Amino acid sequence: MTGRVIVITSGKGGVGKTTTSANIGTALAKAGNKVVLIDTDLGLRNLDLLLGLENRIVYTIVDVIEERCKLKQALVKDKKNPNLSLLAAAQTRDKTAVNAEQLKEICDTLKEENDFVLVDCPAGIEQGFQNAVAGASEAIVVTTPEMSAIRDADRIIGLLEAKEEIKSYKLLLNRVRPNLIKSNEMMSVDDVVEILSCPLVGIIPEDTGIITSTNKGEPIVNDENALAGKAYRNVAQRILGEEVPFLDLDEPKGFMAKIKNAFAKLKAKV
Amino acid sequence: MGLFSDIYNTVAKFFRPQEEQGDASKSVATNRLKLVLMQDRTNxxxxxxxxxxxxxxxxxxxxxxxxxxxxxxxxxxxxxxxxxxxxxxxxxxxDEEEIEAALKAEAEKLEEKIEELEEEIDNSDVISDDNIEENNSEENSTNLTSTPDEMNSSKNNEQEISFEECHTEQ
Known part of the structure; x- marks a missing residue:
């Protein structure tokens, strides 16, 4: 078995790389795939928190590289889903503790026994990024509809294009706020796709549920009712090769919005 | 009056479809971003x-x-x-006459520039001459004579390049 190695990257920090990694990983595992998540953000590890696994980590990626343990020993199994495991980053070391070749080796070993290896990349374009990308053949570029995040995503796309090993890269637009797009206060999905000219793999609406899910250490894909959870489940299905339409975020949900919409339609008829 | 228009605007805004409420900060962001990305991409x-x-x-x-x-x-x-x-x-x-005149003026300008550059080079040679003069003054004199030739050849190159540009433009 040879699994797919996908790096999740963004350039800018705080756009939701780790949240995306945790959710896509969980969704893929729920769909019956064997998945390993690798946190490569050495010194600033967080993926364990989002999965609620912070108390179970014994060995980290640096322990594997420095041969204090075997790779299998360092993999932490998810609480709910035995298909999902995490290789945590070392919290006490910096990015120089690992090099690209070592990470590639780990990815190559892991993909032998897993369907998916998802690499959560640190922010920035330096060593940490180069390491995370080294073993991957696909990439998901996470961005938000804000100027700074888009500019950084463009830079990342440029760097990914220059890498021969990366066969395909796709855009995940996070924290989309339909009401702001409607009032022309936020760039629309089409605007961002046009500017970056990169195929989309997902549109995730801004969802306060993300905060509570992070608080609990449980990815939002586990919440059947959350819109962001549904959006992430759709992303996982698209990664698996299914054609899933993007969520229609324009639908007015509130009572007032419905009235407003009705008036707008009436006016348009007259 | 102010109060009335305020109320009117609020009410009118409520009933207006949202798309009509004008381009706000979004288009500013898109335009700024496009420009900055072009600069990033093209250096x-x-x-x-x-x-x-x-x-x-x-x-x-x-x-x-x-x-x-x-x-x-x-x-x-x-x-x-x-x-x-x-x-x-x-x-x-x-018209053609004007174009010719403009081209001539341009050529004259170029020549002037070249002369200026030659002078500059001569001057810098003189400075470097001073340093080496004691050692071999004869070689320096040959150096000086060779420089104008070099300048001429580079001038020819420049003209060729500009012709090429004209072709591609057309």
Missing amino acids: LTPKILEQMRGELIDLLSRYVELDKELLELNFEQEGDQVALMLSIPVIRAK
Whole structure:
């Protein structure tokens, strides 16, 4: 078995790389795939928190590289889903503790026994990024509809294009706020796709549920009712090769919005 | 009155479809972002862009009279490709005599520049001569005679390049 190695990257920090990694990983595992998540953000590890696994980590990626343990020993199994495991980053070391070749080796070993290896990349374009990308053949570029995040995503796309090993890269637009797009206060999905000219793999609406899910250490894909959870489940299905339409975020949900919409339609008829 | 118009605006806004509420900060962001990305992607700084603009004006105004104030130089993206869009309001086309005169003036300017450069090089040679003079003054004199030749050849090169540019432009 040879699994797919996908790096999740963004350039800018705080756009939701780790949240995306945790959710896509969980969704893929729920769909019956064997998945390993690798946190490569050495010194600033967080993926364990989002999965609620912070108390179970014994060995980290640096322990594997420095041969204090075997790779299998360092993999932490998810609480709910035995298909999902995490290789945590070392919290006490910096990015120089690992090099690209070592990470590639780990990815190559892991993909032998897993369907998916998802690499959560640190922010920035330096060593940490180069390491995370080294073993991957696909990439998901996470961005938000804000100027700074888009500019950084463009830079990342440029760097990914220059890498021969990366066969395909796709855009995940996070924290989309339909009401702001409607009032022309936020760039629309089409605007961002046009500017970056990169195929989309997902549109995730801004969802306060993300905060509570992070608080609990449980990815939002586990919440059947959350819109962001549904959006992430759709992303996982698209990664698996299914054609899933993007969520229609324009639908007015509130009572007032419905009235407003009705008036707008009436006016348009007259 | 102020109060009434305020209330009216609020009520009117409520019933207006949202799309009509005008372009707000979104279009500003999109435009700023497009420009900054083009600069990132092409490594063209605002200074170089300005220089390019200036040189394009010089080149084109040999042949046509332009409204320099309204000249626009923009980048546009079509799919993967970046296009350079130049929009110039032409006041009138120049006739052949004028064009020739403009070309002559240009050539004269170039010659002047070359002369200036030659002088500069001569001067710098003199300075370096002073340093080595004691050792071999004879060799230096041959050096001095060789420099104008070099300048001539480089001048020829320059002209060739500019002709090539003309061809591609057409």
